[in-house]
Amino acid sequence: MIYDWLIVGGGIQGTTLATFLVKERKTSIDKLIIVDPHEEPLDNWKSCTEKISMPYLRSPSVHHIDKNPFSLQSFVNSYSTGNEAEFYGRYKRPSLQIFNKHCDHIIEDIGLKNSWIKSKVVKIKKRNRLWYVYLATNEMLVCRNVVLAIGVGNQLSFPDWAIQAKNNNQQNIYHIFDKQLNNLENLEMPISIIGGGITAVHIAIKLSKLFPGSISLIKRHPFRVFDFDSDPSWLGPKNQYSFRKLTDYHERREEIKNARNRGSIPKELQLKIRMLQAKNKIIVINDSVTHYKDNFLYLEKQPPILAKTVILATGFQTSLPEKEWLEPLIQEQKLKCAQCGYPIVSHCLQWGENLYVTGALAELEVGPIARNISGARQAAQLIVKSL
Numbered sequence: 001m002i003y004d005w006l007i008v009g010g011g012i013q014g015t016t017l018a019t020f021l022v023k024e025r026k027t028s029i030d031k032l033i034i035v036d037p038h039e040e041p042l043d044n045w046k047s048c049t050e051k052i053s054m055p056y057l058r059s060p061s062v063h064h065i066d067k068n069p070f071s072l073q074s075f076v077n078s079y080s081t082g083n084e085a086e087f088y089g090r091y092k093r094p095s096l097q098i099f100n101k102h103c104d105h106i107i108e109d110i111g112l113k114n115s116w117i118k119s120k121v122v123k124i125k126k127r128n129r130l131w132y133v134y135l136a137t138n139e140m141l142v143c144r145n146v147v148l149a150i151g152v153g154n155q156l157s158f159p160d161w162a163i164q165a166k167n168n169n170q171q172n173i174y175h176i177f178d179k180q181l182n183n184l185e186n187l188e189m190p191i192s193i194i195g196g197g198i199t200a201v202h203i204a205i206k207l208s209k210l211f212p213g214s215i216s217l218i219k220r221h222p223f224r225v226f227d228f229d230s231d232p233s234w235l236g237p238k239n240q241y242s243f244r245k246l247t248d249y250h251e252r253r254e255e256i257k258n259a260r261n262r263g264s265i266p267k268e269l270q271l272k273i274r275m276l277q278a279k280n281k282i283i284v285i286n287d288s289v290t291h292y293k294d295n296f297l298y299l300e301k302q303p304p305i306l307a308k309t310v311i312l313a314t315g316f317q318t319s320l321p322e323k324e325w326l327e328p329l330i331q332e333q334k335l336k337c338a339q340c341g342y343p344i345v346s347h348c349l350q351w352g353e354n355l356y357v358t359g360a361l362a363e364l365e366v367g368p369i370a371r372n373i374s375g376a377r378q379a380a381q382l383i384v385k386s387l
Contacts, residue, residue, distance in 0.1 A: 003033050006133055006143040008121050010036030011045050013359035013376045014149035015103070015112065016065040020380035022110045023067045026387050032115045033141060035133065039118060041107050042100070044153060048177055049096055051184075052202040057099055058228060058266060060091040063373040064099065066106050075102045089268070091227065117141075121322070124329050131354065147356045147383070148326075151371065153177070155317040159194070162312060165292040173292065173310045176203055181311070188308040189214040192297055194289060195313030196221060197263040198229075203313060204282060205272055212281040216305060217273070218297070220288050224264040230368040234259060243367050244347070249338035252364050259368040262315075321360070338364055348386030349379055356383050 004027040007014045014034055021027050038044050062069040076086055076098060086098045094102075107113065123134040124146065133141045156175040158166075166173055172188065174181040176199060189211050193204050196219030204217045233239045239259075246252050276282040287299040296304040320326065320341040330337060333352050336344040342364050345351045349362050358379035363370035366378055 001142070002130065003141065003143040004028075004031040005145045005147065006033045006035065006131065006141055007147045007149050008035050008133075009149035009151065009359070010034045010038065010041045010043075010116065011149065011151060011153070011359075012042065012065065012373055013151065013379065014147070015041045015107070016373075016376040017147055017149060017358055017380045017383060018112055018115065019065050019106055019110060020067055020384045022112075024384045026384055029111045029114050033117060033143065034112070034115050035117050035119055035121055035135065035141075037118065037120045040116060041112055042103055046100060048153075051181075052176065052199055053206040054096050054202050056088045056093045056095055057373075058198065059093065059373045061087060061094050063377065064094075065103055065373075065376070069377075071106070072099070072102050075105060079105075121325055123325050126333060129353070145354045145356065147358060148351075148361055149358045150321050151360045152316040152318060152321050155319065155321060156312075157315045157317045158312060159289065159314060161289055161291045162194075162310070162314075168293075170292055172295075172308060173312065175312045175314070176200075185210060187211070187311075190216065190306055191309045191311065192216045192218055192305060192307035193311045193313055194218050195263070195315075196223060196265075197313065197315070198265050198269065199315075200313035201265050201269045201273060203311060205269070205276065207311075208276050208281045212279075215281070216283040216285060216307070218285045218287060218289060218299070218305070219263075220286070221263070222286055223270050223273075224261060225267055225270050226261040226264045227266055229261045229264060229372070230259050231261075234367055234369050235374055240367055244365070249340075249344060249364055253338065253340050253342075256363055256368045340364075348382050350386070358383070 005021060007018055018032060018034060022029060061072050064072045072094060086095050087093060119135040119137040121133060122136050125132045131143050131146045156177060162173050191207055191211060191214060193200050200217060204215060208215045243255055273284060277284055287301050290298045290300055292310060295306060295308050297307045298304045335352050338344055343351045343357050343361050345357055345365050349356050349358060349365060351357050360371050362379050366375050369375040
């Protein structure tokens with residue numbers, strides 16, 4: 001069978017695009033395939049957000065996987081349990097629970113699981129204007145259009161001192177999104193969390209409830225407090241128009257770096273941390289780690305800290321993901337890339353003939369919001385509108 005669309009990646013980005021394609025009647029479920037190594041749509045998203053016990057999304061209620069921007073609000077009105085905590089603050093940020101319920105509702109409504117294949121892509125070839133996608137399960141799928149909705153979630157970022165410590169057989173250092181870090185209740189105390197962004201703060205709040213008084217949060221800078229991880233003006237033409245006028249892609253990359261509020265948190269999380277500090281449930285330290293040895297974290301300015309468990313909330317590497325099969329594809333199809341290695345695409349996010357990108361791979365066109373839920377929606381709109 002020849003499929004109309006094959007989407008590589010079934011996270012927020014891939015699921016959003018699939019929803020738009022089906023609801024805009026650009027394809028049907030039986031002619032759509034999503035290839036992803038997880039069990040079902042949004043599996044990794046749910047696992048990561050559950051691990052850090054994130055109560056509310058940072059995005060407002062109009063950012064979700066469905067086509068209609070007010071779909072989530074309508075869903076809450078129709079299926080509300082009477083819980084007033086389903087939204088938070090003036091931007092009506094949804095609770096993680098209601099956001100996931102809405103996602104499940106949309107996925108069920110369009111039958112998206114019927115298009116799901118649990119596997120990994122190992123090679124993509126093109127012959128006679130058709131794409132041949134080879135999977136780790138020894139399957140081969142043929143399709144007319146391919147969308148790369150892959151992110152950097154598998155590229156965990158480790159500081160140099162942590163890499164050195166792990167090489168010296170310090171086994172009690174984990175990245176928060178390391179698959180080996182499963183049962184947080186069994187961690188050995190005291191525990192140090194490294195990072196000052198939203199993930200670090202969420203996990204610090206969670207662990208301070210499990211191990212009050214045994215948690216330290218170490219960050220290189222004072223808290224950076226912003227409502228969102230980039231200015232809301234990036235959602236519309238105000239910033240995007242001038243961004244796309246930049247013909248130098250190195251300048252676009254610098255613009256993205258400068259626009260992102262990296263390592264930042266919203267105000268309510270800062271207030272929660274301050275309350276925990278006041279109750280002596282957590283210690284917050286502004287300093288840089290130099291090395292880790294014999295269960296002690298050595299800092300630049302302060303005395304060493306005993307840490308029998310170290311959890312890194314240090315984000316992800318930004319290099320091009322899935323290089324083992326993506327780089328041969330780039331070479332064979334002579335796909336354009338910027339100096340940073342990321343795709344140079346058209347305004348409708350087309351990288352090559354019938355080859356599209358979304359998410360991280362689309363950020364040189366979509367801008368700093370590309371990896372977010374809002375970026376997923378914009379990417380889906382751009383692709384679908386061009387068809």
